[in-house]
Amino acid sequence: MRGMNLRRLLPTRTEVVLADPESGGDGGWQNVHTFSSLGVPSFQWFYGSMIGQMAAMQIEMVARGILVYDITGSGTILGVMALAQSLPMLFSSFMGGVMADRIPKKQIMILGMASNAVIAGAIAVAIAMGFVGSGNPTLAVWILVVAGAFKGIVQGVILPARQSIIPELVSREQIMNAMALNNLGMNVLRFTAPALAGYAIVGWGYQSVYFIMTALFVIASLFALGLPETPVVRQAQPTRAISDVAGGFQYALREPTIALILVFTLFVVLCSMPYMMLLPIFTEDILKVGAAGMGILVSVSGIGAIVCSLVLASLPNKHRGTMLLVSSLVLGIALVVFAFSTNWLLSLAAMAFVGLGQAGRQTLSSTLLQHYVEDAYRGRVMAIYMMEFGLTSVSVFVAGVATDYIGIEWSIGSLAMLLVVVTIGVWTLSPRLRALQ
Numbered sequence: 001m002r003g004m005n006l007r008r009l010l011p012t013r014t015e016v017v018l019a020d021p022e023s024g025g026d027g028g029w030q031n032v033h034t035f036s037s038l039g040v041p042s043f044q045w046f047y048g049s050m051i052g053q054m055a056a057m058q059i060e061m062v063a064r065g066i067l068v069y070d071i072t073g074s075g076t077i078l079g080v081m082a083l084a085q086s087l088p089m090l091f092s093s094f095m096g097g098v099m100a101d102r103i104p105k106k107q108i109m110i111l112g113m114a115s116n117a118v119i120a121g122a123i124a125v126a127i128a129m130g131f132v133g134s135g136n137p138t139l140a141v142w143i144l145v146v147a148g149a150f151k152g153i154v155q156g157v158i159l160p161a162r163q164s165i166i167p168e169l170v171s172r173e174q175i176m177n178a179m180a181l182n183n184l185g186m187n188v189l190r191f192t193a194p195a196l197a198g199y200a201i202v203g204w205g206y207q208s209v210y211f212i213m214t215a216l217f218v219i220a221s222l223f224a225l226g227l228p229e230t231p232v233v234r235q236a237q238p239t240r241a242i243s244d245v246a247g248g249f250q251y252a253l254r255e256p257t258i259a260l261i262l263v264f265t266l267f268v269v270l271c272s273m274p275y276m277m278l279l280p281i282f283t284e285d286i287l288k289v290g291a292a293g294m295g296i297l298v299s300v301s302g303i304g305a306i307v308c309s310l311v312l313a314s315l316p317n318k319h320r321g322t323m324l325l326v327s328s329l330v331l332g333i334a335l336v337v338f339a340f341s342t343n344w345l346l347s348l349a350a351m352a353f354v355g356l357g358q359a360g361r362q363t364l365s366s367t368l369l370q371h372y373v374e375d376a377y378r379g380r381v382m383a384i385y386m387m388e389f390g391l392t393s394v395s396v397f398v399a400g401v402a403t404d405y406i407g408i409e410w411s412i413g414s415l416a417m418l419l420v421v422v423t424i425g426v427w428t429l430s431p432r433l434r435a436l437q
Contacts, residue, residue, distance in 0.1 A: 034314045037178040042169045045226035047185060050162070052220030053113055054186045056120065056213040058193040061276065062295055063201060063209040068144065069280040071137045079400025081141075082277045085148035085155075086392055092156030097248060097383020101376065105161035105168070106227040112158030113224060117217035119151050124210035132206075160383040165227075167370050167378070176320070176367040180313035183363045187305030187355065194302075198295025248380025257372050260433055261324075262384055264426060265365040266391060268328050271419035272358065273392040274399040274412060275335060281408045287344055300348050301355030308359040320364050321436030325427050327360025332419035339413035368436055 037043050068081050099108055123144070126132045132140040170178045200209050252258050275282075283294040308327070334353035341347045366385065373381045395415065402411040426433060 034177075034310065035181065037170050037174050037181050040170050040174075042228050043166075043178060045223055046165065046169055047181070048223035049109065049113070049220045049227070050182060051185055051189070052216045052218075052223060053116070053162075055189045055193050056116070056216040056220070058186070058189045058298075059197040059209055059213055059216075060120075062194045062197040062298060063206055063213075064144070064148075065277060065280045066198075066201065066294065067132075067206050068141070069284060071133070071140050074404070076400050076404055077141065078277060078280070079397035081144060081148060082392065082396035082400070083394075084145040085152040086394075086396070088149045088152035089156035089159075090152075090387055090391060092153045093160060093383045093386045094156075094248075094380075096157035096160040096386070097380035099157065100161040100164050100379025100382070104229050105165040105379075106224060106229060108161040109158060109165075109224045109227070110221050112154050112161075113217050113221040115154045116151065117214050117221065119147055119154070120210050120213040120217060123147050124207050124214060127205070127207040127210060156386070159386045160379050163366060163382040163386065164370075164378045169228075172371075175370050176315075176363070177313050179367045179370070180309050180363050183359050184306060184309035184313065187302045187309055187359055189302070192299065192302070194298035195292075195295035198290075198292045202292060248377055248384065251374070251377045252381055252384055255372075256432065257436065258369065258381060260430065261365055261368050261372075261436075262381075264324075264328075264433065265361070265385065266387065267422060268331070268361055268419060269392055270395045271415045271422075272331050272335060272361075274396045274415060275338070275354075277392075277396045278399060278403060278408060278412065281403060282338075282347075286342060286408065287347060289344065293344075297348065297351050301351045301358070304352035304355030304357075305359035306355075308356045309363065312360065312363050318437050320368055321433045323360060324364040324368065324436075325423060325434065327357050327364060328423045329357075329420065329427075331357025331361060332416050332423060335416035336413055336420065339409050339416055 038047065064081065065078065068078055096108070123132065126143055130136075132143050166178050166182065167175055197209050200212070252262060279294055279297065283289050283297065287293060289296070312323075330353055334350050334357055338347055338350035338354060341350060366382075369381060369385055370378070399411045399415065
């Protein structure tokens with residue numbers, strides 16, 4: 001299976017210009033098609049593993065939110081659940097970055113996904129045995145909080161390795177193509193997995209969803225076994241892990257381009273991601289479409305994300321800083337519309353643009369970081385980048401509490417307005433970010 005040939009499945013190639021900003025030229029015309037990275041066997045194994053992992057994660061986003069809201073009916077508890085998973089991720093990601101720079105990333109990915117399978121299986125059994133359900137909400141919340149904390153630790157360790165391994169599997173010119181295809185796969189799953197999860201909840205209950213997640217994590221682990229043993233940058237003198245963490249932050253701070261991308265990206269995430277965790281409130285109380293409707297909303301956002309990912313996979317390596325700002329602006333405006341919409345069709349349309357903007361932001365920010373970072377710091381810088389998943393919990397918690405006082409519309413809408421204003425300000429005042437190629 002090691003030489004899985006996906007070339008026969010790929011569409012006709014299209015010509016794109018590949019630019020290397022460090023070469024001072026346009027990179028010339030090269031024969032690279034939209035799906036070129038999938039012609040690399042090692043990237044095929046990575047892609048199979050990513051599909052399994054992200055399918056499970058997309059399913060959980062729907063299942064956990066609806067499960068918690070069904071049991072408690074509280075926006076604050078939704079925020080607490082986000083904190084329970086994201087705060088441990090925030091701290092474990094630092095060690096995950098150090099491990100990614102010291103240990104073969106393949107080993108980290110296999111161990112992490114096997115651990116996720118155990119956690120998902122344990123929740124499935126707890127639901128099936130009645131420990132997690134409306135009959136005992138206090139016990140259910142505690143079980144989900146503890147499981148979320150363990151999952152956050154595992155995710156914090158695995159995500160820096162999963163992000164930073166991509167440039168080791170493809171050529172430098174293919175990094176944006178690989179990142180876009182990586183996001184394409186995730187967004188196809190956003191289009192399909194949540195809708196299936198919603199209908200599975202209605203038809204077979206929550207336990208079926210968590211059993212499916214367990215199987216998907218096992219599949220992801222098996223695909224990771226096929227990855228090559230990528231090289232590790234050896235240190236001249238061994239240092240303590242805490243020193244490596246500090247060194248990663250020092251590097252990010254002294255490199256203005258890296259610092260600018262990280263700070264802007266983290267701000268966008270803080271303002272834009274809470275809507276996802278609080279989406280059950282929109283579907284239950286505002287739009288009144290239930291679990292199936294929530295699955296459809298998330299799937300529609302996946303359509304916009306798929307379109308964006310395909311476009312970015314086909315584009316040359318030019319004007320990526322400007323495209324990052326445009327994506328963030330589109331995301332902010334779309335979230336403002338969605339937050340205050342009470343019309344189902346308008347909400348669907350807004351969600352499509354949310355997906356488009358989110359996919360552009362994710363692909364371009366990670367691509368720019370991977371392009372400009374030094375190899376010796378790649379894992380640690382991507383760990384700082386992964387802080388977005390941990391810091392999201394802070395804004396989700398604040399937005400969740402605010403929802404119980406000012407309503408979900410203003411809770412999410414005000415963050416989206418702030419995102420629009422700050423993005424316009426950065427566009428105006430930061431020529432460095434605009435000029436990144």
